[in-house]
Amino acid sequence: MILREMLVDDLDQVMEIEQDLFHVPWTKEGFFTFLTRDDAMFLVVEEKEKILGYCGLLMVLDEGDITNVAVRRDRQKEGIGAFLMQSLIRLAAEREVTTIHLEVRVGNETAIRLYERMGFTRDGIRKAYYSDPVEDALLMTRHPEWKRNESRKNQQPDHTPFKGIAGSWKIEGIYVRCMFSWNRWNDASASQMVDCAYDKI
Numbered sequence: 001m002i003l004r005e006m007l008v009d010d011l012d013q014v015m016e017i018e019q020d021l022f023h024v025p026w027t028k029e030g031f032f033t034f035l036t037r038d039d040a041m042f043l044v045v046e047e048k049e050k051i052l053g054y055c056g057l058l059m060v061l062d063e064g065d066i067t068n069v070a071v072r073r074d075r076q077k078e079g080i081g082a083f084l085m086q087s088l089i090r091l092a093a094e095r096e097v098t099t100i101h102l103e104v105r106v107g108n109e110t111a112i113r114l115y116e117r118m119g120f121t122r123d124g125i126r127k128a129y130y131s132d133p134v135e136d137a138l139l140m141t142r143h144p145e146w147k148r149n150e151s152r153k154n155q156q157p158d159h160t161p162f163k164g165i166a167g168s169w170k171i172e173g174i175y176v177r178c179m180f181s182w183n184r185w186n187d188a189s190a191s192q193m194v195d196c197a198y199d200k201i
Contacts, residue, residue: 001080003087006042006054008035013051014044017072023132026068034058034067041095043088045071045080055084059097066102085118089142098144103137105130115140 006014011028018025034040034056041064042056053071057064066088071081092100103126104111120140129137 001045001047001052003043003045003083006031006035006044006056008032010044010051010054011035014054017051017054017070018068020073021070040067041088041091043084043091045084053080053084055081055088057088057092057097057100059092059095062096063099063101064092064097066100082114089118100142102140103129104140106136106138112138112140118142 011031014031015025015028018031031042035042039059040056041059042054044054045052051072052075053069055069056067058067066085069081069085071078071084089100092098100120101123102115102120104115106125120142123139123141126137126139128134
């Protein structure tokens with residue numbers, strides 16, 4: 001599997017996934033617009049020229065907003081979504097983006113726990129943000145490392161056990177061995193018009 005930036009040539013496959021997973025999918029033109037912007041970062045995971053998943057981030061100075069995270073339906077629960085998210089955070093840090101925001105359905109507890117394990121904290125509620133069904137959004141932020149270290153002093157440790165998934169990945173020509181610590185990624189969070197679905201990644 002290869003992690004790389006999303007290209008315009010990927011959009012046909014990306015749209016197949018987008019339309020399959022979301023009640024209110026982005027348009028092909030919408031993706032194209034973001035791919036032409038310097039303040040956007042979109043990644044895909046590819047295997048034998050087949051797009052398995054993608055994610056996106058919009059950046060302003062040292063902050064970013066996650067736009068979407070999605071994995072092809074027949075490849076979900078393999079840790080691909082979690083790997084995409086970890087990679088997005090790492091590459092954002094290389095561009096000095098150290099604070100990352102997202103929204104998630106308040107009822108999607110599995111995704112919320114996963115976000116928290118990745119360093120995100122709860123900020124507030126956005127009423128009736130999602131449709132089909134209508135549901136509030138939980139606002140979450142991943143703060144810079146020094147700030148997260150401060151907040152950990154006042155938090156109780158979470159010892160909930162969870163299953164690991166091993167995998168080999170090729171990132172920018174370098175093979176690495178990864179051990180994922182999540183069973184699945186349950187939510188595609190969006191800063192714009194994307195309607196999140198349950199148990200998608």
